[in-house]
Amino acid sequence: SQQGEEDPQALSIQEGENATMNCSYKTSINNLQWYRQNSGRGLVHLILIRSNEREKHSGRLRVTLDTSKKSSSLLITASRAADTASYFCAPDNYGQNFVFGPGTRLSVLP
Amino acid sequence: GAGVSQSPSNKVTEKGKDVELRCDPISGHTALYWYRQSLGQGLEFLIYFQGNSAPDKSGLPSDRFSAERTGGSVSTLTIQRTQQEDSAVYLCASSLNWGETQYFGPGTRLLVL
Numbered sequence: 448s449q450q451g452e453e454d455p456q457a458l459s460i461q462e463g464e465n466a467t468m469n470c471s472y473k474t475s476i477n478n479l480q481w482y483r484q485n486s487g488r489g490l491v492h493l494i495l496i497r498s499n500e501r502e503k504h505s506g507r508l509r510v511t512l513d514t515s516k517k518s519s520s521l522l523i524t525a526s527r528a529a530d531t532a533s534y535f536c537a538p539d540n541y542g543q544n545f546v547f548g549p550g551t552r553l554s555v556l557p
Numbered sequence: 558g559a560g561v562s563q564s565p566s567n568k569v570t571e572k573g574k575d576v577e578l579r580c581d582p583i584s585g586h587t588a589l590y591w592y593r594q595s596l597g598q599g600l601e602f603l604i605y606f607q608g609n610s611a612p613d614k615s616g617l618p619s620d621r622f623s624a625e626r627t628g629g630s631v632s633t634l635t636i637q638r639t640q641q642e643d644s645a646v647y648l649c650a651s652s653l654n655w656g657e658t659q660y661f662g663p664g665t666r667l668l669v670l
Contacts, residue, residue, distance in 0.1 A: 480659075489648070490600075490661040491661070492660065495658055537659075
């Protein structure tokens with residue numbers, strides 16, 4: 448199994464600003480997924496990007512993937528207070544189970 | 558539509574007691590996963606089931622932990638002789654097939670006194 452490592456561990460921004468968080472991993476992947484967790488319960492899947500994709504959009508979310516650097520980034524544009532949550536990346540390694548890292552705790556201040 | 562459900566939502570037990578946590582995955586999902594999240598920590602993979610294959614138990618922290626999945630649907634995670642360090646939120650997820658998007662339940666918050 449491999450674990451995605453999110454960076455930074457914590458991020459505070461003002462409402463309306465953009466938030467960028469990064470994920471690094473160690474071995475080759477089939478796809479990489481980002482999840483959000485509110486209040487320590489129930490993760491919600493945000494977006495999946497496959498290894499042959501470089502960028503993907505979903506609403507205010509933009510995910511990039513650089514397989515040469517083994518890294519991904521999640522950009523949330525025009526942030527809202529409701530975006531306050533922990534964000535986790537999950538690199539999926541061709542049949543190996545993945546373990547979530549500690550995540551990035553995002554605080555969006557009104 | 559119905560998502561992943563877990564029960565109970567909260568469980569308080571005494572050290573040394575056994576507990577059973579239940580997960581109802583989304584209907585038709587062949588893969589089911591159990592994770593544990595201790596306070597302030599990331600998710601820790603415990604076990605997953607894929608179809609009728611033998612489960613991958615590589616993440617179970619000790620032999621006090623076991624899980625089964627009956628009829629390819631409902632799963633039960635059992636913790637025997639609970640210890641205080643077992644206190645955590647236990648999350649279940651399911652996906653249509655292994656490796657695809659996982660949908661998480663709300664979790665069971667376990668407190669061992």
